[in-house]
Amino acid sequence: MATMTAPTTEWLAARGWKAFPFQRGVWREMARGHSGLLHATTGSGKTLAVWLGALQTLADTEVPLTVLWVTPMRALSQDTLLALQDAAATLAPHWTLAARTGDTSTSERAAQQRRWPTALVTTPESLSLMLSRADAPEVLKRVRLVVVDEWHELLGSKRGVQLQLALARLRRWNPALMTWGLSATLANLDEAAETLAPGAVIVRGAQDKKILIDTLLPARIERFAWGGHMGLTMLPAVVKHIDAAASTLVFTNTRSQCERWFQALLEARPDWAGLIALHHGSVDAEARRWVEAAMKAGQLKCVVCTASLDLGVDFLPVEQVLQIGSAKGVARLLQRAGRSGHAPGRRSRVTLVPTHSLEIVEASALRAAVQAGHIEPRRPPDAPLDVLVQHLVTVALGGGFRPDELLAEVRSAPSYRQLSDEAWQWALAFVRHGGESLRAYPDFQRVVPDDEGVWRVPDARLARRHRSNIGTIVSDAVMSVQFLTGGRIATVEESFIARLRAGDVFLLGGRALELVRVEGLTAYVRTAKAGQALLPRWGGGQLPISDTLAGAMLERFDEAAQGRFSDAEMRFVAPLLTLQAEWSALPGAQRLLAEVLDSNEGRHLFLFPFAGRTVHLGLASLLAWRAGRDTPATFTMAITDYGLELLSATPIDWAAQLRALLAPVDRATLREEVLASLNASELARRRFREIARIAGLIFHSHPGEVRSQRQLQASASLYFDVFREHDPDNRLLRQAEAELLSAELDVDALGRALARMAAQTLDLRQPARPTPLAFPLLIERLRERVSTESLAQRLARMLAELEAAAGGDAPAVDVGSRLAFGDVQDKPASHRTRRRRR
Template identity: 40%
Template sequence: MTQKELFHIGESWFLQQNWKVFPFQKQAWKAFLQGKHGLLNAPTGSGKTYALWIPIVLNYIKNNPDYQTKHKKGLKAIWITPLRALSQEIKQAAERVTKDLNTQLTVGIRTGDTSQKERATQKRTMPDLLITTPESLQLLLASKGYDKTFKNCSAIIIDEWHELLGTKRGVQIELGTSRLKTIAPQLRIWGISATIGNLEQAQEVLLGSNSKALENSVLIKANIKKKIKVQSIIPDQMETFPWRGHLGIHLLDQVIPIIRKSKTTLLFTNTRSQCEIWFQKILERYPEFAGEMAMHHGSINKETRLWVEQAIRNESLKAVVCTSSLDLGVDFAPVETIIQIGGPKGVARFLQRAGRSGHQPGKTSVIYFLPTHAIELVEASALQQAVQQNTVEDRIPYLNSFDVLVQYLTTLAVSDGFYPKEIYPEIKSTFCYQAMTSDQWRWVLNFITIGSQSLQSYDEYKKVAIEEGGLFKVNNRAIAMRHRLQIGTIVSDAILTVKYLKGGFIGSIEEFFISKLTPGDVFTFAGRNLELVRIKSMQVLVRKSSKRTSKVPSWMGGRLTLTSQMSELLRQELYKVALPHDALSDGKKKLSKELRSLSHIFERQQRESIVPGSGQFLIETFKTREGYHAIFYPFEGRFVHEALGSLLAYRISLLSPITFSLAFNDYGFELLSDQEIDMQQVIDNDLFTTSHLHQDLQKSLNATEMARRKFRDIAVISGMVFTGYPDKILKSKHLQSSSQLLFDVFRDDEPDNLLFKQSFTETFEHQLEEGRLQIALERIEKQEIVWKRCEDPTPFSFPIITDRLSREKLSSEKLEDRIKKMTKILLKK
């Protein structure tokens, strides 16, 4: 069959759906049918799924002219999705094509939710088209005879590649595809990505550095300009001293009319606890929404999540309060309106969420921005600029993740075994391990066979045997079973299931929150007030409670930080208002409505201090009954501020012995002490220098302690620590103590251990963002340092002070009263 005839089949199918084929879809069809690899860059809701399902099916038709009467069983294509929640949607899209074109292709799903019965069926006969996750792909590589399963595979599609890039799951994909390239000669590798800043690098990471796949590849960009309209919800009364902590609830009454006039509204929150609070508060104040509103986040049980997704599709729900669990690809055509509660902290995340509205080609996406405090309106103004300038973040890929490599090699050893000479070139062809040395490779092989230098005496670390002929193989069934149970790179706190005392599964919750509660305590979860009865094995047993006051679960990773692009945009917006006080009102016409609405805050800030311009770095000092405050404003995001605050406190302590407490938010950080800092001495001694940055950071932050925590994840991923069997998972404190023991052994006896060294590399590069910190310090070094001695807290400093107060274990009522009193005093002045 010619390409023209095949295209005719695809185009006719599109016509039957009353759809138009976009040029980027045809480009993808053509490149795929020519045997090319590629990366497809297209906005959410533009039809990118069919850009690749169609050519997969057309390629099958081309190679099997009698496809309507004969069916050759076996795996032909794999579709990788980072979220299990998306698999049903992708399956429906595939089935629509395969059935309408009268092929006999079968479509299956294999994720953590797949039943044992279904897995057994797949073991006997694989579906033709398989939708799976990065972890489940690795599990398939851990099964005997996997090469026969994959040998006729013509395609592997990695969906939402921008989400996987820059994570260890992305590294898993790199390793998995490096193996499949060898055993499936017809394999084409394709990624689908929303816009990211480093698209060319994303393609290189996907296909492998200097690989044949990269040479025979295309980068296809959909030339579809997604129209995005950002509307800020500006409070009628704007606080002069903005403070964080009330989660935007004070604007709830302005949200309800927006929900009422839309068919379906998604309210995006940044954390699961914020999601729970908003859901509760809307129902408390507007009980008529009961039955018309639902909640969606990753800890709610699968059945409820699927029900919510289906209810959005058939428009039976008016509103859904959700987290990033609904960020990605699920195709909700009817969603009219998106409300973003609080700053999304990143441009890509914001655009992804905006794309859920008007989720069809050519439709305008409308997204409302609701600030949780006044200064967040500057973020809203910055996002408007990002939309206009099409500014998006880079995703930084991992290099030399030896823990993932150890896991992968053990996976291959569990199945059919491997010969190092065959596997080494495959691994070296990946982006992640391109710079790995032969010494490091030998170390990894030693580690899986004898357990590294300091663990040689312990048999449990000798997992892989070297058989005659040099085959590396796991022969111990117990080791193989434990390894299969632990495949994956998502390491979080132990997860406990929440169940009613009389039966009924509600969802899952992280151990670190529940461990703080005692029986009788009431907490809010999945929209219900629940009383803790007891914790039994890995179950949290609860009963319903009618108490009004309750604790809201917090989840790890709840605090997002500004990305570097977002920080840059934020600074540019602030520089626009850094005018002399009397010129501010004249310049109003050039400012966005968000910035204009904050003019009284900026005017007060100018009066009491300054709004820093592009060449200025602001430091404010003042005294209150709490002590001496020094506030610094880099506008670089909370992670950088945490590191920079600790670094500065350490460097000041070298000049004079002062102890500080540190507070920070996305705009700046505070050093609070009981004695005054000699700020002139700080400025004169050039404490913002980049010299000796790495050494000073290590000393200031107790980097060893941070690396120790990071090492726990590395120990789990590399299989040094076993997390337990499904019905008997180890408590996180036991995991921590096991990994700490190993950390101490390596620190004292084997400091060159690659996994030990990796814990420090990851701490500095990924957690402390040392690269960003270096750039921030280089910028500050060039700026004029403006030190303002203030009488009282300024509008800019107020959110930072209240951020600290909210972490001092005050109840929310006490905190609110205290902040109101502070505000009253300041406003009187």
């Protein structure tokens, strides 16, 4: 078959387009029936490459469900569907296209099942739900192509594992199935391709897209800066930047920051009402779709958003992207930059808006990493048993299974390639009777073999319960927020609403709302009167900086130590770095900086590994535990992305002990030490709740019943305690501990950090006062101990004293107003100051 058919040539020519070489390469491979991974920059034509290949290769067929297009977010399904329909209308007019996600209405689902479309846009969860249908083998064996959009977004998650298992099932029914993945930001391409489809080819697309990365520098440098701000001191500059462009996306890292910036922009420019909009995951789906459509039509000047617009949505009119605060990683920055200039040949532009001085160094490091082509790898999870257990029940519903046959199928999924026979037998026993400790309870006899040896779900009630809870996106339960008079506003995490009392005011959807009452999973509100609003405190804001970004930052410090400031950002931040070098030293790729300072509080150790918050949390706990084994002591801890502080009331000779306390150990020993240094039991209990949900031990919703987050936690805790007492070798308990160590504490990254520090030269300094790098750690700790008013007063005094010692003026920033009016981002308790007694 030719690489491009005449109708395709004519369709492209009618639009003034020509096929790129990488697109022709995809069409060649698809014509040969090969699976593959297409890696190209955002906006370079990836979707068109695979979709035109599908239309050329498969257009002669009119079989229902010929193509499944899997998107990582259901919010992208309609946009994806619109993108596919244009070419299909001309090149395959006999095809029908539809979307099927959690947002699809019951009536539309029923209509699809009466006559399935030729191509279906769906999500991993909805695909698993289709696998649970009794007629799944008959319906899905006709699928000839599965396209996985934004594969990098799924690769490193349990949702990606769920998709691996679904693809293994489809390949069993159709061994000739083609699987194609699309990605723009991946480093480990070979692993990503093999995880998607064994033997998949890699097609590399255009990687020369021009990306302009610049920084919106503040009016003056703050030599003593602290993190956690909303960044609103940059508001005038941001307003000016937005005003100069026709269209802008303003990305924030949290929904609370998104809400606050939206309000601040409206307050600064009331004439922009109706021209700027808000977009995040808690905004109502209809409102989000309106924003997306209005932005595409060029009707909006600016959208303030979160990761809800990171992926897939094609905003051709967007002229520029602003990133408030650090993007935390190279891949995330590239993904967001690609939202502008989202078309072949167009330049993407992202402007970084630092919220504190050290983020200016991050900005320089990010650009250097992009120019060097350094991107973070994504690693698939290793054989999560909770996902496997869920899949076993799904397959038992979808026609049943024979264990030996299914084991071979499961092991064909790369994440389960090394699945042991013991783990497989445990999973079978768990779905058959809940394991040894739950054998007596009928609700856990979910899957049983029939007389012919086929394992099925015999209980219709259990079948309905499983189908209503399929999915591995486990997060805080959500509540609907609506006006007393009617009208749904948005959804918000239950844990946030649970902290409020009637009469409390909060921001949501760009409005100040007063909570009136809560009924079930609905919070009733009314428009608040003028007054101070309580900011929503959603999770997600404390993503650690990546190893790639941290390494690039240390290279910037090395250059600064040699007196080289190579770009505008580094020249701007030179006064801070120069002062740091004068009072102490600068960290570097081969130099581990530690500072010991005595104050009336005790002895402070400041250590700067630049390994990110997650690693620093484990490292601080580990150091305190190791230091306290011989000499009992009380430690107060604080962490940032750049370093950690340990404060002890009793003197500790860090100069003599630190190198030994940082000694690397083997993986097993490190795991034991980390678990011993933390309240690991309580952390594992919380992790177990999410595993229990996926594995089907607890359910967020039963037919006719929805359970609260508090009920779920209570149920999960009960199972946790039962297993620990009566079934201590339960593999879900082991998984909770393993995930705690790998995901929340990242022990492997901690081990790498210890090994890296062991190879570095330890540079221990004893400055006379807090240095510019140490100052943010002091503020982290003070935030936990004093009120906002007291903190403002103390901050102002400290800044005045430090600036005086540095030979400068007092800072121009009004510290009190910054704290009082919400220019501080809330910190999850797990990442705040920790107190450790030894």
